[in-house]
Amino acid sequence: xxxxxxxxxxxxxxxxxxxxxxxxxxxxxYDWADGGAYALLGPSGCGKTTLLNIISGLLTPSEGxxxxxxxxxxxxxxxxxxxxxVFQFPVVYDTMTVRQNLAFPLKNRGVPAGKVRDRVEAxxxxxxxxxxxxxxxxxxxxxxxxMISLGRGMVREDVSAILFDEPLTVIDPQKKWELRxxxxxxxxxxxxxxxxxxxxxxxxxxxxxxxxxxxxxQVIQVGTPEELFSTPSHTxxxxxxxxxxxxxxxxxxxxxxxxxxxxxxxxxxAVAAPAGAKTALGVRPEFVExxxxxxxxxxxRVDDVGRERIVHGQIAGVDVAAILPEGAEVPANPKAxxxxxxxxxxxxxxxxxxxx
Amino acid sequence: xLELKNxxxxxxNQVHLSDVSMRLEAGSLNVLLGPTxxxxxxxxxxxxxxxxxxxxxxFFDGSDVTGVEVQKRDVAMVxxxxxxxxxxxxxxxxxxxxxxxxRPSQEIKDTVGRVAELLRLTPYLDRLxxxxxxxQQQRTALARALAKNAKLVLMDEPLAxxxxxxxxxxxxxxxxxxxxTGAIFVYATAEPEEALxxxxxxxxxxxxxxxxFGPTVSVYRTPNTLSTAxxxxxxxxxxxxxxxxxxxxxPQPTGGDAAMDAIPVPxxxxxxPDGKYSIAIRPHHLSLHPVVTGNVTxxxxxxxxxxxxxxxxxxxxxxxxxxxxxxxxxTFAPGHRVEFHFDRDKLMVxxxxxxxxxxxxxxxx
Numbered sequence: 001x002x003x004x005x006x007x008x009x010x011x012x013x014x015x016x017x018x019x020x021x022x023x024x025x026x027x028x029x030y031d032w033a034d035g036g037a038y039a040l041l042g043p044s045g046c047g048k049t050t051l052l053n054i055i056s057g058l059l060t061p062s063e064g065x066x067x068x069x070x071x072x073x074x075x076x077x078x079x080x081x082x083x084x085x086v087f088q089f090p091v092v093y094d095t096m097t098v099r100q101n102l103a104f105p106l107k108n109r110g111v112p113a114g115k116v117r118d119r120v121e122a123x124x125x126x127x128x129x130x131x132x133x134x135x136x137x138x139x140x141x142x143x144x145x146x147m148i149s150l151g152r153g154m155v156r157e158d159v160s161a162i163l164f165d166e167p168l169t170v171i172d173p174q175k176k177w178e179l180r181x182x183x184x185x186x187x188x189x190x191x192x193x194x195x196x197x198x199x200x201x202x203x204x205x206x207x208x209x210x211x212x213x214x215x216x217x218q219v220i221q222v223g224t225p226e227e228l229f230s231t232p233s234h235t236x237x238x239x240x241x242x243x244x245x246x247x248x249x250x251x252x253x254x255x256x257x258x259x260x261x262x263x264x265x266x267x268x269x270a271v272a273a274p275a276g277a278k279t280a281l282g283v284r285p286e287f288v289e290x291x292x293x294x295x296x297x298x299x300x301r302v303d304d305v306g307r308e309r310i311v312h313g314q315i316a317g318v319d320v321a322a323i324l325p326e327g328a329e330v331p332a333n334p335k336a337x338x339x340x341x342x343x344x345x346x347x348x349x350x351x352x353x354x355x356x
Numbered sequence: 357x358l359e360l361k362n363x364x365x366x367x368x369n370q371v372h373l374s375d376v377s378m379r380l381e382a383g384s385l386n387v388l389l390g391p392t393x394x395x396x397x398x399x400x401x402x403x404x405x406x407x408x409x410x411x412x413x414x415f416f417d418g419s420d421v422t423g424v425e426v427q428k429r430d431v432a433m434v435x436x437x438x439x440x441x442x443x444x445x446x447x448x449x450x451x452x453x454x455x456x457x458x459r460p461s462q463e464i465k466d467t468v469g470r471v472a473e474l475l476r477l478t479p480y481l482d483r484l485x486x487x488x489x490x491x492q493q494q495r496t497a498l499a500r501a502l503a504k505n506a507k508l509v510l511m512d513e514p515l516a517x518x519x520x521x522x523x524x525x526x527x528x529x530x531x532x533x534x535x536x537t538g539a540i541f542v543y544a545t546a547e548p549e550e551a552l553x554x555x556x557x558x559x560x561x562x563x564x565x566x567x568x569f570g571p572t573v574s575v576y577r578t579p580n581t582l583s584t585a586x587x588x589x590x591x592x593x594x595x596x597x598x599x600x601x602x603x604x605x606x607p608q609p610t611g612g613d614a615a616m617d618a619i620p621v622p623x624x625x626x627x628x629p630d631g632k633y634s635i636a637i638r639p640h641h642l643s644l645h646p647v648v649t650g651n652v653t654x655x656x657x658x659x660x661x662x663x664x665x666x667x668x669x670x671x672x673x674x675x676x677x678x679x680x681x682x683x684x685x686x687t688f689a690p691g692h693r694v695e696f697h698f699d700r701d702k703l704m705v706x707x708x709x710x711x712x713x714x715x716x717x718x719x720x721x
Contacts (some may be wrong), residue, residue: 043519044490142392172391173547174592177679181660181671188690199519206662206669226685229665240521241665286666304573305552307640307681326640 002068002160002193004032004055009064011050017062025050025061026218032161034069035191037184039208041198043240047217049165052197056163057081068160081160086153088166090145094138098129101137102151109156123151126186143171147179154186161193168203180206201241213237229284230342235349238282244310244321246344247288251281253345261316263295268340269355277347285310287342288322290330294337297322302330357381358403358508358540363412365398365564372398373409374564380540382507385531385556387572388544390587395564396544400510403542405429416508432501434511438493440485446472446496447481453504471499474533491522498526502533511543515550527553548590552576560587582634582710595636596675600628605635609675616674619652622700628713634706639669641702642680650700658688670694 011025020026025047032038040048053059054066057078065074073081084105092101099120106116124130127147137145146167153162168176180203187194198204204211205225213221213228213236221233232238238246251258256270258281265281273279290297295315303310309324315336322336345352358380365373373395380386388396401407402414405426413422421429432453440449447468454464472478475495485493494514501509515523531554534541545551551558551572558576559569567584568575579585586593598605600621607616619635621628646653656672663669663685670680670688680696688694705713 043521173590174391174586177590177592177669178677180662181677184660184662185690201520202664205664225663225665227665243524245521284666303553303555305549306573306576307638 003034003070004161004193004195005065005067005070006030006032006054007065007067009051009054009061009066011054011059011061011063023062024217025054026216027064028219030212030219030222032193032195034193037187037194037196037207037209039196039198039204039211040214041201041204041211041240042214043199045216046214048197048214050217051214052163052165052195055161055195056083056085082158084153084156084159084162086149086162086164086167088169090142090149090170092137092145092148092152095136097134097136098140098148099124099133101148102155105152105156119155119157123155126154126189127151127182143175146170150179150183154190154192157190159192161195164194164196166198167196168198168200176203183207201243205241213240215240231344231351232282233351235280235282235346238284238344242284242286244285246282246284247318247320248346249281249283249315249318249320251279251345253279253347258343258345260295260318263316265295265338265343267343267345267354271345271352271354273345273347273352278349280346280349281338282344282346282351283338283342285321285323287339288320289337289339290322290324290334291337292331292335294335297334297336299330299334357415357417359415360403361413361415363399363402363409363414365402365407366410371564373402376412376564376566378559378566378569380542380557382540383538385534385541385543385554387551387554387556387558388542388561389546389548389551389558390561391546394561394587396561397512398564399561399566400433400512400542400544403508404431404433404510430507432504432506432509434494434497434501434509434514436513436516438485438490438497438517440493440496440500442485445482445484446477446488449485449496450477450481450499450503453500457504467503467505468499471503474502475499475529491518491526494518495526498533502537505537505539507539509537509539509541511541513544513546516545523550531555548576548588551588558588560584562587578712579704580712582636582706582712585636585704585706585712589638591639591669591679591681592677593636594639594642594674594678595634596678598633598635600625600630600633602630605633607675608632617654619654619703620700622650622703624701624714625703625705628705632708633713634708634710636704636706637698637702639679639681641698642678642682643697644680644682644686644694646697647699651697652700653695653697655693655695658690658692658694660690661686661688663687670696672696 006028008029010023010027012023014022017023042048054061057076065072102120102123103116124133196207210222211228212219215236221237228237228241235248249260251260253271253273256267258265297313297315299313301312307326311322311330313320360376360378363373363376390396402409405424408423413420450468451464472481477495515526555572558572560567562583568580576588597608599608603621604618605621606618609616656674659671659673661668661670668682668686672678707713
């Protein structure tokens with residue numbers, strides 16, 4: 001287990017990068033705490049796999065250093081870095097039994113037989129697949145094979161970190177719930193530093209203590225799931241986290257008021273937006289109440305998604321979504337009220353503080 | 357109209373489909389919902405004419421098309437992995453089925469233009485598929501299927517390989533695109549949320565059988581069987597065996613779970629004879645706070661908590677596992693005993709043979 005330091009890391013896939021646009025990964029300075037559970041979240045092409053490959057050593061960054069517990073490992077190959085990896089698709093030996101597969105990374109490193117046995121049994125119990133322990137991997141379903149891959153990733157206690165690259169892609173939705181919870185239990189139990197790459201917000205938010213949101217090679221925000229939800233630092237984070245994402249309404253900001261179309265919304269406090277910036281009010285659908293008070297809201301569609309109803313409509317010509325509880329009535333000619341605690345103000349897409 | 361009558365498919369001694377009968381109306385959107393290997397793809401292949409049923413028949417607009425090859429049917433398909441002609445431009449890709457059908461060139465031009473506009477591909481018509489993002493490539497495949505103007509459009513988990521947010525956008529667009537085409541759309545997915553967002557009708561599948569088929573929201577709210585309810589639940593459905601004894605459901609937990617308190621039988625189920633049943637309740641119907649009507653309080657030992665920012669999933673060691681979905685951020689140490697509450701009228705009750713004893717009104721209150 002180790003603290004991982006990214007020291008002015010930057011990466012370009014071209015030989016002579018000229019401008020920032022040539023970099024697949026923009027400059028990054030960050031410490032990954034020992035024993036932390038991190039998720040890298042972003043759309044495809046955002047640089048999250050590039051970053052993961054730099055940590056694992058599959059890729060040497062064009063610039064900067066990477067340190068494990070203070071030791072410079074920038075030029076180390078993956079096998080010298082002492083990390084475990086779990087990939088999108090199962091990597092198992094079909095001719096070996098489940099137990100042999102789990103034991104393999106340990107035997108490979110000359111761990112004594114008694115120790116191997118104890119460790120394999122601990123993992124197999126944790127995964128709840130002890131009854132399959134002596135079955136050959138070849139006959140197992142894809143999701144069971146992926147569970148073995150997860151187990152192999154966890155079996156060594158002495159690794160610096162465990163890296164996961166979209167590990168639940170092949171798993172059925174129902175099974176994902178189980179495996180995700182098991183990963184959390186394993187993390188708590190063994191305290192490894194874990195980095196988990198995904199484009200799925202639910203996986204990222206439920207797995208990680210801290211989520212790193214990336215866009216176009218840049219880290220946009222690092223925060224707890226709660227921070228990403230309540231104070232997205234960029235409109236992209238507001239859009240990408242949450243389903244539907246945050247509503248963004250162009251607004252004129254003047255002290256403690258925001259003007260949307262002809263309507264005025266009062267804010268919790270004064271906002272100092274930079275002069276000339278494009279300003280907007282962000283509010284998540286969870287904080288939009290439909291009733292008799294607020295801004296005129298024209299309903300265009302209501303989706304019943306089981307546990308809640310999503311109401312789509314427009315305010316001053318801008319698309320806005322509101323979330324209502326299961327079975328709630330949509331009032332006739334509703335007005336939309338933004339709960340003040342859910343309102344954030346953005347200038348050129350970046351969040352500006354509201355004075356308390 | 358597409359009609360399947362008692363369709364079964366066996367390959368060797370493996371049953372891929374078992375006695376499937378269903379009618380899909382023209383202009384309808386139909387979702388096939390089930391886990392991997394439940395038979396969704398097998399069913400679509402038979403609908404398309406790619407495979408022949410072992411027994412049973414397929415009718416299209418009244419005529420028997422069982423065994424008629426796919427080329428001779430009016431079918432378009434979209435697969436999970438985007439399939440486009442790599443050497444052809446986006447325009448040529450979308451136009452290809454119409455060119456094969458030797459449609460007039462003006463008609464091809466108009467149709468491609470219209471479909472590309474619908475799928476927001478107009479700026480990319482001159483590009484090659486590999487110069488596009490995954491979402492754009494899949495939209496190209498969808499556009500080709502639509503341009504074909506087939507009477508039957510089959511889509512096998514078409515969004516599964518796309519980014520979460522792209523999936524969300526296309527999901528919202530698809531029903532609008534379907535509207536007004538008059539075609540029969542069939543859409544396979546493993547995700548309950550996707551079925552709910554698409555609307556239309558849903559058929560739930562399990563081990564090659566269609567367990568229920570009807571309007572999506574009504575299958576979700578009033579599942580016929582426990583297994584349908586489980587298939588149509590994400591997060592997973594909370595359920596467990598109980599013994600009805602007079603006015604109480606006495607839990608019969610399996611394994612080493614802690615003892616659970618008895619649950620008062622809701623009014624509408626009091627008439628049931630005493631005996632073995634299964635109860636089920638959806639995760640969002642469990643609450644950390646007492647509920648207004650019909651409150652029942654139980655407790656469970658926390659296994660794990662998952663926080664999404666706005667909500668917390670609390671996994672508890674009840675039966676195999678129950679999950680509570682609550683608003684706000686809550687952290688409980690594993691092993692902590694947490695009290696939870698629910699409205700007893702939200703309980704679904706299933707007989708020993710797993711059939712729903714009465715469709716409970718989960719919309720109440």
